[in-house]
Amino acid sequence: MNEFPNIVVLTGAGISAESGLETFRGSDGTWNKYKVEDVATPEAFARSPRLVNDFYNKRRRDALKASPNKAHFALAALQKHFTESFVLVTQNVDDLHERAGSTNVLHMHGRLNQVLCLSCHKKSEWLTDVTETSVCPHCHAKASLRPDIVWFGEIPYYMEKIENALSRADIFAAIGTSGLVYPAAGFVNLARLSGAECLEINLAANPHSYTLFDEVISGPATKTVPEFAQKLIEKYQH
Known part of the structure; x- marks a missing residue:
């Protein structure tokens, strides 16, 4: 049995904004x-x-x-700690996650x-x-x-892998994304069905945030994401 929770993180453009994109x-x-x-x-x-x-x-x-920022590095550290129980999905088409050290990133939009x-x-x-x-x-x-x-009207990549990961998730975090556009907009609902704790981390909360997510964290990604990552690492430190 995996000693760590299954974590799925979805990132959007907001995480790369502080890198100048x-x-x-x-x-x-x-x-x-x-x-x-x-x-x-x-x-x-x-x-x-x-x-x-x-x-x-x-x-x-x-x-x-552009260069990776503290939020990208924090997620790379999170993946290093949780290894196989961590899945990183991004709507972004840049490679800042990889340059920060993340591996096996699921680029759903190419x-x-x-x-x-x-x-x-x-x-x-x-x-x-x-x-x-x-x-x-x-x-x-x-x-x-x-x-x-992946252009409008085309099917995003890795959907089967993403949906499988969400069906097993214990923690789901949407970072720097409005979550308004499908299929990503449905990810939180899939995670909720699996009983996952759902968090939104964004510069500002969206109108629907408090009805969809268990916890909403607002602020710059370079501050909020490292704090989120460190809190999880400390909680599951062995």
Whole structure:
């Protein structure tokens, strides 16, 4: 029997905001500068690959320049302590969790530092700009690479793994995410059905927070997440 509780953590854009990456739904968020249908759908890519690539090229460059913050490092420490009983799911497409030391992160919305080939359907690490003439490293097809990003209308990655983890969760924490968009919006309900203690950690509480979560913690992620992690580590110190 596992001596540790099963912990599932979901992170969103709020955890990377203090690393200088824009949130999507804030007043100055990325989505306020672009129409979703122009840059974040398969149809947009088919219609104007250059516009979509330019959008994600800039985001990739911004993510590469950013550095993990105290919240990312705190979750890496939490994973190191709880090992196999800890599952980290992120809506973010940056790699700040990995650079802080987290492993096996479930990127449900894909990753900026990968591309997907529409010809051979293989993924490749990609750290530079993608253009319409970029060549797939696997099949060498031209003009076949797209950002490995789950766009609107597409199915998020790892859903079966995530739902299985939530069905066994003893603790579920949503960090830096509004939780308003499905399927992530349903995660807390799945966790509650399994009897998990549910926490929301966000810059500010949402209107629905107090009806969905057992505990709501408000404040900057770089302060609240390390405190949350340290409290759990101390509670289950052996």
